[in-house]
Amino acid sequence: MRCPACRREHRYTPTSYPCPCGAPLAPPLARGGSPEPITHRTWNEDWVLVRCAACGREDQWPQPELGCSCGTVLRIPVRPVTAPPVPLPVHIPVPPTAPAPRTAFRPVTIRTARDAVTAAALYLKWLGFRDVLQSEARPASGIDLRGPGLVAQVDPTTRPASLRAVECLWLNGLSNSSTSVYFSLAGYTKDARTRGDELRIPLFVMDLTGTPQPVNDAADELIVTGP
Template sequence: MPDRVPVRCPVCRRDHQYVPAAYPCRCGAAVVAPPALGAPARQLVHRVWEDSWITVRCGACGRQGRWPQPELDCCCGAVLALPVLSVPQAAGRGEPEAARQGSSPAWDPVALAVHWLERLGHREVRRMERRGASAVGLRASGVLAEVETAARPVGARAVECLWLSGLAAGLPAVHFARAGYTAGAKERAEGIGLALFALDASGAARPVSGAAGELVRGAGGGA
């Protein structure tokens, strides 16, 4: 499978190079949903739960898992869904076990955040503007959210800025982070009542603030 897959935006006709994401199977292999070469991408206008996830079989052990549908953000603002090959496979197939375990596969925190927002009862999730180089804004029915995609803990300033954005929009706010939060961020979130969730590659969203725990309990423990 190529390291990069050419993708053309159907809206503005720009060409992109997409790097397929890999996800960790329990056996240690990196599972990849390879985009189909030459198949046209489609613009995501309204996100539908079933369309956001695909079933991928690990080529190393045969396990099947549900992973995010490959997506790409075009600079024109369109979000593109990429069709995948009919027989997904595991990256690193045939590599030594030690080499697979030593890898650090990529995963999509934005798609996971969308999943958990919907499980918490917030539908019609759509992407908003990017907040800096690595943060992505989301808006759903009754909530404003931000996802930090970088592999570094979120600080207190980002937490407070999201809280202020929620106040301006008249909506409660929820923060998701790929690498957790600093002690200062957690302390500030407790003081202002902001919900913080830590995401991980297993697909879990772990509440790390009191407000987040209340959201989970209100949704019947769904997260």
């Protein structure tokens, strides 16, 4: 799919989440549909009805989103629930010599700013960071999460994260000899995205399911290698 803001092309696979019946569930994408930039976000919008192909249960799920490298957050169109469900993929056994994979990340639905911080903390623990602590109230430094070798900032606002915010996070990490990680619900301005790349800061965007998505190479590497 192509970003309408910068015309970059992306491959996108929707994240699967567990249905109450235990089967993996992902919203079926509308083939040929055009993604739309998200310019304004509210907590109660962008929910879509999805049917589980295994048990037939219908539930409300957040509409998929994708963070483009230009800083734009895109809303991915989903097929209506009346369309035939997408068949589940065939399971391929993992060779016995393969390393044990991480268990599936279990997100927390984001409805408040505090939920966004909690979701980011859970994700960092899932990546392998230990003793991740949340601040009781947001400090002047903007650092919402800390742990051994870690500082992280979570921006739950409807505005893209700024260049200054990314640089301040980097300085906090530098002064503490820690890895700096940034989470944003509304993406990043172009200069913030560029600066994050230059400073090798992992940048993530979060959708309303509470599942972070990497938007730069540093974030991709963090997912693969861990702390």
